[in-house]
Structures are given as structure tokens and as C-alpha cells.
Amino acid sequence: MLRPEFPVLSRGAARPALPDGGSGDFTEAWLRNRRLSEHTRDAYRRDVAGWLAWCAAGELDPLRVNFLDVNSYGRELEGATAARSGRPLSPATVARKLSALSSWYDFLVKLRAVEANPVSGADRPHVDRDHSATVGLTPEEVDALLAATEAETGPAAARNRAAVALLADLGLRVGELVSLNVTDLGAERGHRSVRFVGKGGKPRRRALTPSTAYAVDAYLAERAAAQQVAVPELAGPLLVTATGARLDRHSVFRLVRRLARTAGIPAWAQLSPHSLRHAFATTARAEGVPLEDVQDAMGHADPRTTRRYDRDRHNLDRDPAYVIWAARARRRG
Incomplete structure (x- = not known):
């Protein structure tokens, strides 16, 4: 519920300014109204806070701005x-x-605090849907990364192998990976599986490959032995730190880059967990997995997003002209 200090307009009423100290509560109400991951919520909080700070610096009332003000803000962002x-x-x-x-x-607008959305008429930057800034990995580089993970020793080695296997074999988002709990693991019709909440709050389930299942089982067995309990008694986050806290996304970023450096991957300093997600899509398509199946596996609402992840989509080896030509040659016998 919104607090009474948040303005609701009647027809013809003047638009009041956001009350001091109230915008944070209002933003939280907006975020609670949407199905978002905690990472996305944090990003959106920062986005709104940045806008409100810009308005305050320019002595603008956020409830009285127009698209020209938003354009000015956008141009400043482009130079930031x-x-x-x-x-x-x-x-x-x-x-x-x-x-x-x-x-x-x-x-x-829905709460009638403003009459119209000033961003709707603003000039937004063009984003090439056919391009991604994420640095990708070749299948051979993924193999090298996995080999570096396998060669690791030490108290966190088993956990790291499980984390990298889940990223490489399932193409999970890093937020999905670190949000997994032990109880999300299961079995369905002979498949080892994992359930989680994906982007947009959508329930997802994926199959674990034999190698990923082995890595996860080995990690949990080691963790249970250290705690002197049976594996079924384990609870809480799936991937934990030495203190038992949930592994965070920043640690996974550092892990991927460290392993990539060990593996001798040239672009190791620009890699991220998302690089493994891109590699998953590219390899799946190169191996002939239908676009719709890759889309479902990755949890994309739009197939164009899946195509953007496919780094090999413009490879002339995959030009359908060859398929048409080969079929014609077979017909001619």
C-alpha cells in the first residue's frame, strides 16, 4: 500500500512535487508491483535515484517535467x-x-499522480538488436575453461567446478546461478533437474547433464562431510562461501576471469559469466538445436534475443542456400 503522502490527482488538480523522503517509498511500491530479480530491482532503484538527483540539481519537479527534460537527461547520460x-x-x-x-x-500515470508519461515522447538511443557487447567464447575456449576448473585443488575447488558446470552446460544467468538452493535440485522422469525462478519471475526447470550432475553431487558430498551430516540434511543456498554465506555474483565474475586467465584465454579480462551463456547459445545452434528449443532453454521471451546470443549466426557455413542446393542435387540423382 502507498502511504497517504503520495499524491493522487483528481481532474483539474495541480500536480504536486514528490514529497521529501517519499520517493524511496514510492519507488519500492513500484518495484513490488513488478516481477523482477533482486539484481534488476537494485539497478532500477539506482536508475530512478539518478533521475531524481538530476531533477533536484536542476530544480525540476519530477511530476512536472516533459519529454524535453528527459531528452536533456538522456544526452547527459550519453556523455557520462x-x-x-x-x-x-x-x-x-x-x-x-x-x-x-x-x-x-x-x-x-496509473495512480493519476501525473497526466502522461514524459519518457514516452523522448528520443531514446538506438540499440542494435543484432549486437551484444558481451565477449563470447569458442567451444574450444569453454573446454579449456572447464579443464582449468577440473585441475583446481583446494577447499573451494569442488564448489567452483559445480558453478562453472552449471554456467557452461545450462547457460544460466549469473543471478539464476547464485539464487539456487539445495532444495531446487530434483529428479523428473529419469532426468536430474533443477528448478529456479528466471527473469521476469517465471518458474523455470532445466535438466542437468551427467557431468554437471556429477560435479554438483561431488560438491554436496564434500560439503556434507565437512559439516558431518548426510547430503539430504543439507539446506540453504546451493553454492556457499567458506563461512556458509550464499556465493554472490561478484565472486562468480572473479572466478570466471581467474580461470580464463589460467586457461590462457586471450580475452580473459573482458569475460563474464554471461560469456558462457552466449557460448551455450552459439554452440547449441551450431550443433543443430532448433532456435525455439534454445529460446526455451534460455528463458527468452523474444527469439530475436536468442539470435543475438548466437555468435555464429552469420557464418556462411550455415547459409541455407547450401541446404537448398544439396536437396536439388539429391533430386537430380
Whole structure:
């Protein structure tokens, strides 16, 4: 429920400014109204907070701005640099920030706190749907990464093997990986499986390959032995730190880059867990898996997103002209 201080308009009423200290509560109400991962919620909180800070600096009332103000904000974002990398914000990042604001204002419109969404008429940057900034991996590089993981020793080696196997064989998002719990593991019709909540709050289930199941079982057996309990007694997060806390996404990022460096992969410093997700899509399509099956496995709502992940989609070896020619040659006998 929204607190009384949040404005709701009657027809003809003036639009009041957001109350001091109230925008955070309002943003939380908006986020609770959407099915989002915690990572996406955090990003959207930062996006709205950045906009409100910009409005405050320019002495603008967020409830009285128009598309020209949003355009000015967008142009400033395009000239800004990311705090972590020091590089200019990409068009995709700017578009995502404006998309978050648009959703925020749509929520305000539904509550009649504003008459119209000022972002809807703004000039958003063009994002090439056929391009992704994620650095990909070849199948041979994935093999090398897995080999480096297998060669690891030490107290975290078994956990790391399970984490990388889940990323490589299932193409999970890093947020999906770190959110897994022990109780998400199961079996269905002879398949080892894992259930989780994917992007958009959608329940998902995937099959574990034999090698991934082996890596997960070995890790859980080692963890149970260390705790002096039976494996079925384990509970909580699937992947944990030495202190028993849930492994976080930043640790997985560092793990992938460290292993890639050990494996001798040239672009190791630019890799991320998402690189393994791209490799999953590319390899699946190259091996003849239908686009719709890859789309379902990755949890994409739009097949165009799946195609963008397929780094080999423009390879002339896959030109359908060859298939047509071969069929004609067979007919001619």
C-alpha cells in the first residue's frame, strides 16, 4: 500500500512535487508491483535515484517535467562515464535507464499522480538488436575453461567446478546461478533437474547433464562431510562461501576471469559469466538445436534475443542456400 503522502490527482488538480523522503517509498511500491530479480530491482532503484538527483540539481519537479527534460537527461547520460570501468555509458545502458524511468512514470500515470508519461515522447538511443557487447567464447575456449576448473585443488575447488558446470552446460544467468538452493535440485522422469525462478519471475526447470550432475553431487558430498551430516540434511543456498554465506555474483565474475586467465584465454579480462551463456547459445545452434528449443532453454521471451546470443549466426557455413542446393542435387540423382 502507498502511504497517504503520495499524491493522487483528481481532474483539474495541480500536480504536486514528490514529497521529501517519499520517493524511496514510492519507488519500492513500484518495484513490488513488478516481477523482477533482486539484481534488476537494485539497478532500477539506482536508475530512478539518478533521475531524481538530476531533477533536484536542476530544480525540476519530477511530476512536472516533459519529454524535453528527459531528452536533456538522456544526452547527459550519453556523455557520462561508468563509475567502475571509466568508459562512456553504452547506448544499451542509457536505453535501459530510460526504460526504467518510463516504467516508473507508467506507474505514476496509473495512480493519476501525473497526466502522461514524459519518457514516452523522448528520443531514446538506438540499440542494435543484432549486437551484444558481451565477449563470447569458442567451444574450444569453454573446454579449456572447464579443464582449468577440473585441475583446481583446494577447499573451494569442488564448489567452483559445480558453478562453472552449471554456467557452461545450462547457460544460466549469473543471478539464476547464485539464487539456487539445495532444495531446487530434483529428479523428473529419469532426468536430474533443477528448478529456479528466471527473469521476469517465471518458474523455470532445466535438466542437468551427467557431468554437471556429477560435479554438483561431488560438491554436496564434500560439503556434507565437512559439516558431518548426510547430503539430504543439507539446506540453504546451493553454492556457499567458506563461512556458509550464499556465493554472490561478484565472486562468480572473479572466478570466471581467474580461470580464463589460467586457461590462457586471450580475452580473459573482458569475460563474464554471461560469456558462457552466449557460448551455450552459439554452440547449441551450431550443433543443430532448433532456435525455439534454445529460446526455451534460455528463458527468452523474444527469439530475436536468442539470435543475438548466437555468435555464429552469420557464418556462411550455415547459409541455407547450401541446404537448398544439396536437396536439388539429391533430386537430380
